[in-house]
Structure formats: C-alpha cells, structure tokens
Amino acid sequence: MVRAMVSAPSASNQQAWAFVVVRDPVRLHSVRSFAPGVIGEPSLLLVACLDHSRYSDSDGAHVRRQGKLCVAMAVENFLLAAHALGLGACPVSSFLPGPIRLLLNMPDHLELILLVAAGHPATKPNPSTRRDLDEVVRYDGYR
Numbered sequence: 001m002v003r004a005m006v007s008a009p010s011a012s013n014q015q016a017w018a019f020v021v022v023r024d025p026v027r028l029h030s031v032r033s034f035a036p037g038v039i040g041e042p043s044l045l046l047v048a049c050l051d052h053s054r055y056s057d058s059d060g061a062h063v064r065r066q067g068k069l070c071v072a073m074a075v076e077n078f079l080l081a082a083h084a085l086g087l088g089a090c091p092v093s094s095f096l097p098g099p100i101r102l103l104l105n106m107p108d109h110l111e112l113i114l115l116v117a118a119g120h121p122a123t124k125p126n127p128s129t130r131r132d133l134d135e136v137v138r139y140d141g142y143r
C-alpha cells in the first residue's frame, strides 16, 4: 500500500510529501481521539502531509498549491491498493492537526493534509451512490 502510494504522480516529480503510518495501538488510540472523522477502530492511521521543505524560495504560490493535489493522488493510490487487498480504507479530513502533530513529534515543515483510516472491514459496506455520468461528464465540451 505504501509502495502504491509513493508511486503516485506529482507535479514536476517533486514528491513534496511525507507520511506517518501509525500502527502502535497506544499511539493509534491517541491520534484517533483527535480525529472525530474516524469511524470505528481502524488497524492503522496514515497521516498524509505536504512537505514544505521540498520547495525553494523561488517556488511561487501556484507551485505550492499543486502540493496538496499530489498528496491527494498518493492517498488515492493508497486507498485503491487497500481495496485491491480486500481491506477497507477511508480518507478523513475531520481531525485536529495541532495535537496530532505534537503526539507524533512532527516537524514544522510538514503540513497535515489528510488522515486515512485502514483495516479489515467489520462488515461489507454497500457502495454509496454516485451522480449520473450524464450529469457530470460531457464529451467534446458543453453545448
């Protein structure tokens, strides 16, 4: 899963990301208590970060903005790999970055972007609905 994650594309191949895989049960419990968006008791929590130290002073705001896209693409690869292995995984944006940063001794140059809860699913969830393709996809432009 982490190999799939870091195989993701990134703008200019900058790979301005960093990840913490929290597996230790005590740490997991602590991190989870600052992440109300985590449902259930996952076996692990991935903390996906943007690594600002990968940028130089000459990198403008437009370059830095792409960093979050790259982290999101890496997270999507992690989710797909988990699914392919029969695991369940869910991205979580509802968390308190400050306390989690302290708990994990994270350096200042890492910006916490997303958590991912992963583990063996307790039940097989029903697929959630999606908007109709006709509504969201246009071929050859809008008319």
Ligand SMILES: Cc1cc2nc3c(=O)[nH]c(=O)nc-3n(C[C@H](O)[C@H](O)[C@H](O)COP(=O)(O)O)c2cc1C
Binding pocket: 036, 037, 038, 039, 090, 091, 092, 093, 094, 095, 127, 128
């Ligand atoms: C950026 C982002 C943040 C999310 N944050 C949470 C969250 O905090 N808690 C949660 O349970 N799900 C979270 N989700 C999962 C969505 O709720 C879920 O993907 C959506 O409801 C569709 O369900 P499905 O992925 O199971 O098809 C998040 C998804 C994204 C993309």
